[in-house]
Amino acid sequence: MSFPKKIVFYFLLLFSAFLLFFPVMYAFMISFMTGGEIMQGKFFPQTFTFDNYFRVFERLPLMKYLINSFVVSAGVMIGQLIVCSMAAYAFVFISFKGRDFIFFLFISTMMIPWEATMIPNFFTIQKLDWTNTYQGLTVPFFALAFGTFLLRQHFKTIPKELFEASQIAGLSRFAFFWRVILPVSKTSLVTLGAYGFLTTWNMYLWPLLVTNNDQVRTVQIGLKQLQSQEVATEWGVVMAGVIVVIIPTLLLLFIGQKQLQKGLTQGALK
Amino acid sequence: MKESSVSLLAKSSIWKKSLNARTALLYLFPSILLFSVFVFYPMFRTIYLSFFLTDQHGSAALFVGLENYTYLLESQAFRNSIKATILFVLYTVPAGVILALFLALIANEKLRGIGFFRTIYSSTMGISVAASSVVWLFLFHPSVGMFNRFLSLMNLPEVQWLLDPDWALLSVSISTIWLNTGFSFLILLGGLQNIDGYLYESAKIDGAGYWYQLRRITIPMLSPTLFFIITISLINAFQSFGQIDILTKGGPSQATNLIVYSIYREAFVNYQFGTASAQAVFLFLCILIVTILQFKFGERKVHYQ
Numbered sequence: 410m411s412f413p414k415k416i417v418f419y420f421l422l423l424f425s426a427f428l429l430f431f432p433v434m435y436a437f438m439i440s441f442m443t444g445g446e447i448m449q450g451k452f453f454p455q456t457f458t459f460d461n462y463f464r465v466f467e468r469l470p471l472m473k474y475l476i477n478s479f480v481v482s483a484g485v486m487i488g489q490l491i492v493c494s495m496a497a498y499a500f501v502f503i504s505f506k507g508r509d510f511i512f513f514l515f516i517s518t519m520m521i522p523w524e525a526t527m528i529p530n531f532f533t534i535q536k537l538d539w540t541n542t543y544q545g546l547t548v549p550f551f552a553l554a555f556g557t558f559l560l561r562q563h564f565k566t567i568p569k570e571l572f573e574a575s576q577i578a579g580l581s582r583f584a585f586f587w588r589v590i591l592p593v594s595k596t597s598l599v600t601l602g603a604y605g606f607l608t609t610w611n612m613y614l615w616p617l618l619v620t621n622n623d624q625v626r627t628v629q630i631g632l633k634q635l636q637s638q639e640v641a642t643e644w645g646v647v648m649a650g651v652i653v654v655i656i657p658t659l660l661l662l663f664i665g666q667k668q669l670q671k672g673l674t675q676g677a678l679k
Numbered sequence: 680m681k682e683s684s685v686s687l688l689a690k691s692s693i694w695k696k697s698l699n700a701r702t703a704l705l706y707l708f709p710s711i712l713l714f715s716v717f718v719f720y721p722m723f724r725t726i727y728l729s730f731f732l733t734d735q736h737g738s739a740a741l742f743v744g745l746e747n748y749t750y751l752l753e754s755q756a757f758r759n760s761i762k763a764t765i766l767f768v769l770y771t772v773p774a775g776v777i778l779a780l781f782l783a784l785i786a787n788e789k790l791r792g793i794g795f796f797r798t799i800y801s802s803t804m805g806i807s808v809a810a811s812s813v814v815w816l817f818l819f820h821p822s823v824g825m826f827n828r829f830l831s832l833m834n835l836p837e838v839q840w841l842l843d844p845d846w847a848l849l850s851v852s853i854s855t856i857w858l859n860t861g862f863s864f865l866i867l868l869g870g871l872q873n874i875d876g877y878l879y880e881s882a883k884i885d886g887a888g889y890w891y892q893l894r895r896i897t898i899p900m901l902s903p904t905l906f907f908i909i910t911i912s913l914i915n916a917f918q919s920f921g922q923i924d925i926l927t928k929g930g931p932s933q934a935t936n937l938i939v940y941s942i943y944r945e946a947f948v949n950y951q952f953g954t955a956s957a958q959a960v961f962l963f964l965c966i967l968i969v970t971i972l973q974f975k976f977g978e979r980k981v982h983y984q
Contacts, residue, residue, distance in 0.1 A: 410788070410789075410790075415790065418785060418788055418790060419790070421785050422785055422786070422790075422793075422796045425781075425782055425785065425796075425800070426796055426799045426800070429782075429799060429800060429802075429803070429857070429860065430799050430802065432811075432814045432815065432818060432857065433802065433806070433814070435814070435818070435825065436814045436817070439817070447823060448823060450823065450825075450828050491709070492709045492710055492713065493710070495706040495707070495709060495710070496706060496707050496709075496710040498706055499702075499703040499704075499706035499707045503699050503702055503703040503706070504699060505699040505700035505702075505703040505704075506700055507700065508703070511707060511711070514711075514714070515710070515714075518714050518718045518719075519970070520966065520967050520970045521718055521722050521963060521966075522914070522917070522918055522962060522963060522966050523918075524918055524920065524939045524942065524959070524962060525722065525725060525959040525960070525962050525963040525966075526717070526718060526721035526722050526724075526725055526959070527721075527942075527946075527959075528721070528724075528725060528728070528737065528942075528946050528952055528955060528956060528959065529720065529721035529724035529725055529728070529737075530717055530721045531737075531946075531947075532736070532737045533716065533717070533720075533721065548713070549713070549716075549717040551709065551713050552709065552710040552712075552713035552714050552717070552718075557710065582702060586706075607804070607805065610807065611806075611807035611808065611809075613807065613808050613809050613920065613921040613924075614920050614921065614939075614943070617924075618947065629807050629808075629809040629810075629921075630809075632807075632809040632810060632813055632925075633809060633924070633925060635813075636813045636816065636925060644817055644823070647813060647817070648813075648814070648817070650813075651810045651813050651814060654807065654809075654810050655805065655806050655807065655810045658805040658806070658807070659802060659805040659806070661805065662798075662801065662802065662804060662805035662861075663798055663802075663805075666797065666798055666801050666865070669865065670801070670865045670866075670868060670869045671869065673865065673866060673869065674866055674869030674870060674873065674904070
């Protein structure tokens with residue numbers, strides 16, 4: 410690439426990066442500011458004190474919320490990995506009558522938006538007595554058509570000979586699934602796991618519906634509480650809360666960005 | 680005696696033949712059970728409830744036929760919500776896809792340090808709708824917010840971003856576009872990287888410029904990914920809720936009362952589960968149409984390798 414062309418691209422890259430990351434940067438800066446500094450409209454805080462961070466943990470049971478979010482996200486992640494990998498295994502390695510029909514059923518779930526079914530689901534959770542429980546926040550999300558397709562895509566690349574060889578070696582179906590298929594599919598499992606964790610951590614509407622006390626409430630609802638409690642002068646505390654909430658998922662994304670991109674494109678398009 | 684042994688034999692062979700189906704069902708059972716309880720049953724239940732008036736516990740109380748639907752179609756509030764949703768889709772989808780495409784194009788160049796930019800561009804995917812909305816709530820703040828500070832710096836009149844009915848939906852759309860950029864960018868970048876580099880090399884030999892390559896190679900080859908991301912963005916736009924709940928609560932004067940927010944309020948604030956279900960059916964139909972259109976035209980109109 411020619412030198413002037415490079416300059417143009419670097420300018421575009423830097424400018425876009427600045428614009429796109431500005432809200433996060435700004436929130437980060439504000440989380441260190443005093444009320445007075447925020448009113449003056451400064452961009453850099455005078456000193457980097459963690460006062461706002463201490464205060465947000467006093468104001469809300471934020472630690473409890475963080476643990477809740479972690480338990481719920483990890484729970485959905487593990488549940489999805491188990492349920493989806495089992496289904497994908499059946500679709501790829503077992504030929505049976507009615508497979509196409511069941512596959513069609515899976516596809517059809519993708520056309521039903523979660524929000525269109527939330528009213529009966531809310532009552533189901535109530536009847537199961539799962540309001541304010543981890544089960545209520547996790548179990549409804551274990552089955553995922555997208556996740557099944559993503560894993561199915563990867564399982565299909567595993568040579569059928571491996572299956573035949575395993576049968577000759579006297580491996581049971583489950584042993585083949587557990588000891589051969591899952592280990593060689595690590596990358597797809599990691600992709601789906603990261604995706605599941607990320608989307609669950611960021612979930613908003615469902616936790617809002619099925620929690621009404623601090624017992625299992627997640628950080629996202631904590632942010633809503635924080636924002637509705639605070640008056641304008643306390644924005645530093647609010648932003649400290651925001652930073653605490655986004656750090657785990659940003660870290661996860663930064664580590665797994667390449668992997669996630671590859672996995673999602675495959676799952677989505679092929 | 681003979682007969683029974685034959686039938687026994689037949690039975691056992693059916694039993695054997697169905698071995699595969701039975702094992703498959705065992706592996707599929709968790710998915711099927713969960714889909715039945717949390718997707719199929721509630722979908723039918725929603726349709727069923729949309730023909731009834733309900734009590735406070737969401738049980739069907741009085742059959743009213745299509746009255747919930749006719750009520751909705753005549754209701755100013757619902758029409759308003761439809762209008763807001765359509766406008767919201769128009770504001771967010773084209774702009775969001777174009778922005779993400781632009782970012783994916785510049786981040787697909789082979790330059791030093793490009794990994795850093797890719798990470799930054801995909802970063803909003805790791806940010807929740809609640810966190811993003813709280814940050815934007817501050818940016819839009821009438822007095823301390825950055826936008827109005829910037830405007831007054833330029834000697835322009837201040838804007839009541841979230842409080843002015845003419846601006847509120849646009850403001851919410853801006854924050855939504857920002858939030859969705861990360862995901863769209865990541866998918867489009869993946870699509871770009873899947874394009875065979877050989878195509879560009881032969882174009883270069885023919886002396887084709889950047890724009891020519893973009894028009895004749897990149898966009899056609901990227902069309903399946905583009906189409907996919909447009910569909911996902913459309914569906915996402917229809918499903919938006921968190922930003923409304925935190926930024927505007929559907930106001931001012933219902934200018935941002937998007938359909939999911941409207942369903943939420945109707946069901947869990949007003950306890951009108953019948954009309955809420957009718958709205959949910961409407962949402963379902965909208966998304967169904969989008970998905971069917973994708974299946975129908977997506978495959979034909981776009982270029983596959």
